[in-house]
Amino acid sequence: MRLSDIFFYALGAIKLRKLRAGLTMLGVIIGIAAMVALLSITQGLQAAITSQLQRGLATDTLVVSAGGGFGGGNSRFSLLVNDTNIIDSIQNVTVSLAVIQRVGYIKCGEQAIRITIVGINFAAYKEIYSSTFMAEDGEIPVNPEDDVIVIGKRVNLPWNNETAFCRTGDHVEILWTNTTARPLKNETYTGRVVAVLREVGGFSIGGPSDSSVYIPLERAITFFGTDKCEMIIVKLKDDNKATIDGVSKAIKKAFGGEAAVTSSTALLNVLSDVFATVELFLAGIAAISLLVAGIGIMNIMIVSTMERIREIGILKALGMRSRTVLLIFLSEAIIIGILGAIIGVGAGYVLAQVAVRIFGGDMSFAGQGAAVRGAIIITPVLTPNVIIGAVVFGLLVSVVFGLYPAWKASKLRPVEALRYE
Amino acid sequence: MAVIVEAVELKKTYMLGKVPVEALRGVNLKVEEGEFLSILGPSGSGKSTLLNLIGALDKPTGGKLYIEGVDTATLSDGQLADLRRKIGFVFQFFNLIPRLTALQNVELPMAIAGLSGIERRKRAEELLETVGLGDRKNHKPSELSGGQQQRVAIARALANNPRFLLMDEPTGNIDSKSAHEIIQLVKRLNIEQKVTVIMVTHDQKLAMEAVRTLHMLDGYIVKETLN
Known part of the structure; x- marks a missing residue:
């Protein structure tokens, strides 16, 4: 018998029992839709976070922090502001920059909001994060005077509306609580806002953040009363793996293995690994519903036989x-x-779009201990791989679960089958 | 005349639960090309078992059955299926596929044999004309009378130019007027188109319509008559 005739004969049999076939199909539709929706949302989320991270973290930078990796918290080692001199002398390093930061408050008029206070060298920071450490309003001074303050976009507009908390030209007070002093003491710093950064979006590690305020490094050292820095950001000559590995090794060696070196590339890789695991997990959950659908197919096919x-x-x-x-x-x-x-597949994509629209507004991440939010906008991604994978999976389920009833049907002996009432 | 079907000491024993039932105890027969043969016997005489064996629907447990000189016991299931394409079955209960139209039912054996859509459509239409149902080709079995359904079944049986027609109580389930028409049709096919017919029945009057009749009883052929 010709394959086309087999197909049309089978189609005719399905048409005869439309409702039954439709309900069986519904099982498959729900399973595949769940799988496609979950995967396209996850991939969309991954794409959104990765692009945010890539903006916040240049790929040709390393972040050096105290604490020597795993379990290094006990170490008395800490990075000093002057350690940038050591790092600068390493081959393939373009520039390095110390970051001192504290969580504190910014006060403008009667109101105060929680922010991260970051002390940096404006010129070096600008060189490393040339695309994000950029003023939308005002100007970032290269040789800053003592009392200048650069604020993130969300310090400027913290409430998701047009109401500004403070803007360029305002005189503001920033304060942090010195918890090592007895009694506790609030340190304050009064300054003038000279620039508002362009929106960076999302969150970042090391790089500019929408919910931070920036003050000159020298001023931060006196304000925080320390020359220990939280991290040193290192800009490399290029983002080759060899360069990244070589410099990482040299830095670790320079600090006797006490410093932790994180490359943004490695961070992105870890992130992508995490997402792969999450995807597998979600796909696994959806696969269970497909298994149920497969049993449905088998059940109906046995009845049909x-x-x-x-x-x-x-x-x-x-x-x-x-x-x-x-x-x-x-x-x-x-x-x-x-x-x-x-x-x-179609239903799953629609489902993903609807889900993102319903929950998207609330899917936000609190940036670095700040009360100011940075929302991430997710666009569901439907890759050809997901489409092909879903259809292949549907095919596989139907073949696996359809095989037994079909085999049973084929093994019937003609004499007995004809005698059957 | 060439012998199409030959049985030599043909035996069939099957198990009814744990009890062996000897349906055929040693049947010898020869069917020649162009014949119109009837096999007559009461129920339980083994005639349906014989028919299933001749139709390659079942395998014998003893003796030999040759269809066109081939020993059916040596054939695989697939080869038996291919052999059935050369046999035209007509059943008591018509056995048409309910969801297919008369035309599609007649086309079915040709589709199974792998003929193209155009070829089989043309032949199916001719066959329905032959059995007098040219105007009802798009009706489904449920829209046809018993006699009409049986004529569709005969057209279907003839579709692949079978070596012989195998009829099992072909008029057992239709009214006497239609039965008469059916038997006249079969006779006409036998005489005009030289179709070999083997018909099984328990109806003596119907059996007498054939040229030769084999009488069966208790798994044996006990008598042969020429009508």
Whole structure:
């Protein structure tokens, strides 16, 4: 029998029981839709976070921090502001920069909001983060006077509306609580806002953040009363793996293995690994619903086989080979599976769009201990891999679960099948 | 005349639960090309078992059955299926596929044999004309009378130019007027188109319509008559 005839014969049998086939298909549709929706949202989230990170973290930078990696918290070692001199002397390093930061408050008029106070060298910071440490309003001074303050976009507009908290030209007070002093003491710093940064979005590690305020490093040293810095950001000559590895090694060596070196590339890789795991987990959950759908197919096909024993007998009496009978019943399962998968992909994408629109507004991340929010906008990503994967999976489920009933049908003996009432 | 079907000491024993039932105890027969043969016997005489064996729907447990000189016991299931394409079955209960139209039912054996859509459509239409149902080709079995359904079944049986027609109580389930028409049709096919017919029945009057009748009882052929 020709394959096209087998297909149309199977299609005719499905058409006869539309409701039943439709309900069976619904199982597949839900399974595939769940899988596609979860994967496209996860991939969208990954894309959003990765792009935010890439903006916040230049790929040709390393972040050096105290604490020598795993369990290094006990170490008395701390990075000093002057350690940049050591790092600068390492080959392939363009520039390095010390960052001192504290969580504190900024006060403008009667109101105060929580922010991260960051002390940096404005010129070096600008060189490393040339695309993000940029003023939207005002100007970032290269040789800053003592009392200048640069603020992030969300310090300027913290409430998601047009109401500004403070703007360029304002005189503000920033303060942090010195918890090592007895009694506790609030240190304050009065300054003038000279620039508002362009929106960076999301969050960043080391790089500019929307919810931080920036003051000159020298001023921060006296304000915080320390020359210990939280991290040193190192800009490399290029972002080759060899350069990154070489410099990382040299820095670790320079600090006797006490310093931790994080490369943004490595961070992105870790992130991508994490997402791969999350995707696998979510796909696994969706796969369970497909398993249920597969059992549904099997159930219906067995019932269908039982109902059509006589028909199978007739087909065999007319000279149909067992293999052809098997193909007919398998085709019925496959038609349901593939059609369900195709509809499921479409439904899943729509579901992802709807879900992102409903929950998207609340899917936000609190930036570095700040009360100011940085929302991430997720666009569901439907890659060809997901589409092909979903359809193949639908096919696989229908073949696996359709095979047994089809085999059972094909093994019926013609005499007994014809005698069946 | 060439012998199409030959049985030599043909035996069939099957198990009814744990009890062996000897349906055929040693049947010898020869069917020649162009014949119109009837096999007559009461129920339980083994005639349906014999028919299933001749139709390659079942395998014998003893003796030999040759269809066109081939020993059916040596054939695989797939080869038996191919052999059935050369046999035209007509059943008591018609056994049409309910969801297919008359035309599609007649096309079915040709589709199984792998003919193209155009070829089989043309032949199916001719066959329905032959059995007098040219105007009902797009009706489904449920829209046809018993006699009409049986004529569709005969058209279907003839689709692949079979070596012989195998009829199992072909008029057992239709009214007497239609039955008469059916038997006239079969006779006409036998005489005009030289179709070999083997018909199984328990109806003596119907059996007498054939040229030769084999009488069966308790798994044996006990008598042979020419009508």
